[in-house]
Amino acid sequence: MTSKASHIAPLAWQIGTIAALLALWQWSALTHPAPYLPRLENIAAGYVRLWHGDLLYSAIIPSLYRLAIGFAIAVIAGSVIGLALGYLRGLEPWTRPVLEYLRFIPAVAILPAALLLFGPTDTMRIFVIAFGSVFPVLLAAIDGARRVDLTLIDVARVNGLSVVERLVRVILPAALPSIFAGVRIALSIALVMMVISELIAADNGLGYYILRSQRLFQTANVYAGVLTIGTIGLTLTLALLAVENHVLAWHRGWRGLSNAGRTA
Amino acid sequence: MQGTGTSSPAAMGAPFQRRRGSALLCAPMTIPDSMVSALKGAAGVAVAVAFWEGIRALGVVDARDLPSFAAIIRTALTGLLGGELLAAVFATIGSWAPGLLIAAIAGVTVGIALALMPRLEIATRPLLEFLRPIPSVALIPVALLVLGIGLQMQLFMIAFAAIWPVLFSAKAGVEGVDPRFLETARVFGLGRMERIFRVVLPSALPSVATGMRTASAIALVLAITVEMLTGRPGIGFYIENVRLNGLITEMWAAIFVTGVLGYLVNALFMSVERFALPWSPEHRDQ
Numbered sequence: 302m303t304s305k306a307s308h309i310a311p312l313a314w315q316i317g318t319i320a321a322l323l324a325l326w327q328w329s330a331l332t333h334p335a336p337y338l339p340r341l342e343n344i345a346a347g348y349v350r351l352w353h354g355d356l357l358y359s360a361i362i363p364s365l366y367r368l369a370i371g372f373a374i375a376v377i378a379g380s381v382i383g384l385a386l387g388y389l390r391g392l393e394p395w396t397r398p399v400l401e402y403l404r405f406i407p408a409v410a411i412l413p414a415a416l417l418l419f420g421p422t423d424t425m426r427i428f429v430i431a432f433g434s435v436f437p438v439l440l441a442a443i444d445g446a447r448r449v450d451l452t453l454i455d456v457a458r459v460n461g462l463s464v465v466e467r468l469v470r471v472i473l474p475a476a477l478p479s480i481f482a483g484v485r486i487a488l489s490i491a492l493v494m495m496v497i498s499e500l501i502a503a504d505n506g507l508g509y510y511i512l513r514s515q516r517l518f519q520t521a522n523v524y525a526g527v528l529t530i531g532t533i534g535l536t537l538t539l540a541l542l543a544v545e546n547h548v549l550a551w552h553r554g555w556r557g558l559s560n561a562g563r564t565a
Numbered sequence: 566m567q568g569t570g571t572s573s574p575a576a577m578g579a580p581f582q583r584r585r586g587s588a589l590l591c592a593p594m595t596i597p598d599s600m601v602s603a604l605k606g607a608a609g610v611a612v613a614v615a616f617w618e619g620i621r622a623l624g625v626v627d628a629r630d631l632p633s634f635a636a637i638i639r640t641a642l643t644g645l646l647g648g649e650l651l652a653a654v655f656a657t658i659g660s661w662a663p664g665l666l667i668a669a670i671a672g673v674t675v676g677i678a679l680a681l682m683p684r685l686e687i688a689t690r691p692l693l694e695f696l697r698p699i700p701s702v703a704l705i706p707v708a709l710l711v712l713g714i715g716l717q718m719q720l721f722m723i724a725f726a727a728i729w730p731v732l733f734s735a736k737a738g739v740e741g742v743d744p745r746f747l748e749t750a751r752v753f754g755l756g757r758m759e760r761i762f763r764v765v766l767p768s769a770l771p772s773v774a775t776g777m778r779t780a781s782a783i784a785l786v787l788a789i790t791v792e793m794l795t796g797r798p799g800i801g802f803y804i805e806n807v808r809l810n811g812l813i814t815e816m817w818a819a820i821f822v823t824g825v826l827g828y829l830v831n832a833l834f835m836s837v838e839r840f841a842l843p844w845s846p847e848h849r850d851q
Contacts, residue, residue, distance in 0.1 A: 314688040322692070337710040394602035395609040405831050406824035407786045409793065409801065413808045414820055417630050493700040497790055500705065508703070515706035523710060527703050534698035 339521035347525030351510075360510040361529065364495055367423055367506070371430025372491040379435045379487070380473075380480055383442020388472050390447065404440065408433030408490070409497055416502055426498040426506075433494035434487035441483025445476025478552055481545045488541055492534050507533075632814040641818035650803065650819060654826060657799035660716065661788040664723025668780055672728040673773060676735025677765065686736075701726035701783075702790055714795045719788065726787045727780035734776025738769030771838070778834035785830055789823065800826070 323341060330338045350356055386392055412429050419425035449472055457471045499508025507530050514522035614634045621631045632640075644650030679686040705722055712718035742765055750764045792801030800823055807815040 311687040314684070315691045318688045319691055337707075394605040395612075397602075397609070398606040399609050399613045402824055402828060405782070405827035406820070407782070407789055407827050409786055409790045410804060410820045410823040412793070413804050413816060417808060417813065417816070418626055489698075489700070493702050493786070496700050496702045500702065500790075500794060511703060511706045515709055520710055523706050527699060527707060530703045531695065531699035534700060535695075538698055 336518055336520055339524060343521035344524045344528070347519075347522040348528055350522075351525055351529050356510070359505050360507050360526070361533075363423075364499065364506040364508070365533070367426045367430060367498075368491055368495045371427040371495070372434060372488065374427070374431040375434040375487055375491065376438055376484055378431070379438025379483070380442045383439040383480075384446045384468055384472055384476060386439075387443040387446025387476065388449075388468060393443075393447075400436075400439070404436040408494055412498060412501055421502040421504075426495070426503065429498045430491050430494045434491040437483040437486040437490065438480065439483075441479045441486075442476055445479030446472050448479070449475040478549055481541075481549065485538070485541060485545075488537060489534070492530070492537075496530060630813060632817055636814050637817045637821055640814045641822050644815065644818055645822065650800075650815075650822060653798065653800045653803035653819070654822065656797075657785075657788050657792065657801070657826070660719050660791075660797070660799065661723065661784050664720045664788065665727055665777075665781055665784045667720060667724040668727035668784065669731055669777060671724065672731025672776070672780070673735045675728075676732040676773075677739050677761070677769070679732075680736045680739035681761070681765075697729055701787060705791065705794060709795070714797070716797070718795070719791045719797050722791050723784045723787045727784040730776040730779040730783065731773065732776075734772045734779075735769055738772030739765055741772065742768040774834070774838040778831065778838065781830050781834050782827065785827060 326338070327341050330340045351360060386396060408429065411432055415425045415428050415432075419428060453471050453475065454467065457467045462470065495506075496508040499506035500512050503509040507526055511523050511526035511530075514520070514526060617631070617634050620626070621628055621633065641650070645654075679689070701722065704725065708718045708722050708725075712721060746764050746768060747760060750760045755763065788799060789801035789804075791797055792799040792803075793805050796802050800819060804816055804819045804823070807819065
């Protein structure tokens with residue numbers, strides 16, 4: 302009885318907070334009309350318009366296309382290079398200063414250079430997304446590969462696995478939990494870089510849509526665009542967590558087992 | 566995970582070098598490990614520079630777009646020694662620091678409040694979970710609408726973007742306070758505010774410091790982005806401006822300096838973590 306009540310009460314609080322905020326917004330929009338306070342129904346209409354028809358193809362799809370390619374490049378390149386660097390420990394002192402420098406360059410600063418080299422093209426935007434999001438994956442992969450249980454590597458060596466086989470069958474699975482942690486950070490950076498690249502140099506995509514709407518004082522569309530980007534970010538994060546749960550199911554099971562063994 | 570201190574990875578690489586070193590050098594005079602890795606690092610940098618020059622020489626891209634590494638360094642130095650570049654760097658720091666400070670104060674306050682008042686946390690959770698995944702840069706057009714172009718808008722964007730890591734690390738830090746400390750404080754008769762200031766805050770500080778380091782990098786990105794987009798003075802505007810004027814070497818030099826700035830900012834907050842918070846669990850074991 303109490304448990305049911307305690308489940309409902311928080312939900313009521315949460316719905317209440319959101320409803321109160323929305324009501325406050327709508328009330329201020331109606332009583333104090335200002336360009337930056339569009340009415341809720343206009344924002345909702347703008348949001349729906351973004352997901353149907355022309356805007357879907359001129360705003361959402363181009364953004365998602367560039368995000369997907371840039372992010373995929375970052376994840377694949379970051380994991381492969383990271384695993385190799387982490388496994389070949391001798392390389393570490395050689396590469397460290399360069400990596401330590403590159404990873405702390407604020408990725409936006411690269412954008413004008415990319416614009417110069419590639420022009421205002423999709424290649425430029427994909428490059429910027431990939432450059433911004435590769436480092437969390439790379440560093441996580443290095444870290445994960447370096448922490449692999451040395452016994453596992455020795456067992457693999459004794460069983461005659463080649464270097465590539467060892468990397469794919471021993472190092473990669475062992476480093477996956479760490480890599481996924483890096484990929485999650487990389488996703489949020491990739492989204493930021495996607496938006497920045499479209500704010501600064503693009504003629505389509507969500508960032509461009511928001512900036513253009515702002516310049517045209519179509520404020521409801523600005524908010525609708527921001528909401529759309531938030532929706533995409535949330536959906537991708539949840540999807541990534543689902544993939545992670547699926548792929549790392551063995552890991553959690555294995556850890557749970559070893560914990561149980563320890564306590565027993 | 567990313568907190569690679571300067572000492573630990575070198576220590577990890579040490580056994581490998583020693584094995585190699587004794588075989589190759591026959592070691593009548595022993596070269597210290599730190600010097601060996603410094604030399605290797607310098608070699609790595611040399612390879613990276615050679616790679617850069619190689620791209621230039623191959624002519625994959627227009628050589629005018631990729632100035633030589635020496636020219637970039639030279640331009641960076643002249644720009645820093647009394648040129649516009651130094652002024653731009655200071656302008657960026659001048660908006661980055663106050664923005665980060667606002668984020669730190671607001672983030673710590675809200676984070677502690679959320680951790681100490683579960684009802685508030687429950688009621689505001691959907692709001693926070695909704696705001697957090699929105700990439701902060703997407704709000705720049707909104708901030709332009711509401712606040713217009715100016716320092717106020719730049720500070721708001723920096724603070725808004727940088728508040729999240731501080732807020733959530735402060736919350737996690739407070740939630741992770743050892744209950745025995747709180748009970749001890751209660752036994753000694755400390756009041757609620759005293760408990761917060763003398764027990765909760767010090768135990769949460771290491772976590773907050775880590776959040777601050779993340780926030781400092783995000784704040785720098787936002788400061789530069791806003792400068793690029795709205796022409797506020799600073800390194801972001803400088804980079805865009807010299808690019809538009811065709812001063813390619815100046816652009817690369819400014820990007821190089823931005824990287825150094827990012828590195829220094831991180832190093833600064835790493836040392837804050839290490840020296841100001843000696844009771845952090847990460848350092849307790851050492």
